[in-house]
Amino acid sequence: MANVAFLGMGVMGAPMAGHLAKAGHDVCVYNRTSAKAESWVEVHEGTSAETPRAAAAGRDIVMACVGNDDDLRGVCLGDDGAFAGMAEGALFVDHTTVSAEVTRELAAAAAEKGIAWVDAPVSGGQAGAENGQLVIMCGGAQDDYDRAEPVMAAFAKVSRRMGDVGAGQxxxxxxxxxxxxxxxxxxxxxxxxxxxxxxxxxxxxxxxxxxxxxxxxxxxxxxxxxxxxxxxxxxxxxxxxxxxxxxxxxxxxxxxxxxxxxxxxxxxxxxxxxxxxxxxxxxxxxxxxxx
Structure with a gap:
């Protein structure tokens, strides 16, 4: 079982994080609108944090499923961003559908801090997230994917590494x-x-x-x-x-x-x-x- 942070409690992120909790992982969630994170905690085993940095602190794996390029930058970078709270050797798994450009940008920023990166956008929609039947397309180093795959299995029907960073997107x-x-x-x-x-x-x-x-x-x-x-x-x-x-x-x-x-x-x-x-x-x- 892993110590996981999940950033983004939207129609996709909330059920995905729920499957992680049901699988026995220790999950801390964050959402820009804190009420959504608090609502998630009322239903699932887990905790919430007020910032991405606080959610990511001490976590082996940090996952995100937010809206767009700027949203992803917002939860990753800055004093309150996840990267500021992650330890060297931790893994960031991005389930957001974003540009290959921002993926490479943030993967490089993560690497400077000794943080591994896997881009892992999903297909299957809200129903797939709720039923734990998502298709996950991944980009990153093989070793990093191998770390992420058993955790993603909680909400995946199919997961596959497609190549290096950016290949998932x-x-x-x-x-x-x-x-x-x-x-x-x-x-x-x-x-x-x-x-x-x-x-x-x-x-x-x-x-x-x-x-x-x-x-x-x-x-x-x-x-x-x-x-x-x-x-x-x-x-x-x-x-x-x-x-x-x-x-x-x-x-x-x-x-x-x-x-x-x-x-x-x-x-x-x-x-x-x-x-x-x-x-x-x-x-x-x-x-x-x-x-």
């Missing part, structure tokens, strides 16, 4: 590029089925076992057809992720015309007031166009 970008195209294609298909007078549920029942099948089809077609988008991964966060993808694609010379177009479609959904809707709400944009 690059793999997550591939994941988000795939999802964007899948959701747009499924949105068009479900709208077509409805306009053609077909039973969308029956259509999916037939085709999901063939070449068109996907997780998105199995798990999102029904709510798409019903126009329910109050679950899952929010459009605002998807646009953040796609901007990271598009920026890195420009850096490495990988054209992503479809991804760039779908990013603009999500911008349209935001303009419709759907920033907090699930990403499957792309079908709502199509329905508005056809109204």
């Amino acid at each position: 690059l793999t997550k970008m591939v994941n988000q590029i795939c999802i964007a195209g899948l959701v747009q294609g499924l949105s068009e298909a479900m709208l077509f089925a409805q306009k053609a007078g077909l039973d969308g549920e029956a259509v999916v029942d037939v085709i999901q076992g063939g070449a068109a099948g996907s997780w998105q089809m199995v798990n999102r077609h029904k709510t798409m057809l019903e126009g329910k988008f109050d679950h899952g991964f929010a459009v605002d966060w998807m646009r953040k992720d796609l901007r990271i993808c598009l920026s890195e694609a420009e850096n490495i010379g990988a054209p992503l015309p479809g991804t760039a177009l779908i990013d603009q479609y999500y911008k349209d959904v935001q303009a419709m007031g759907g920033g907090r809707w699930d990403t499957s709400s792309l079908i709502a944009r199509l329905k508005a166009l056809g109204a």
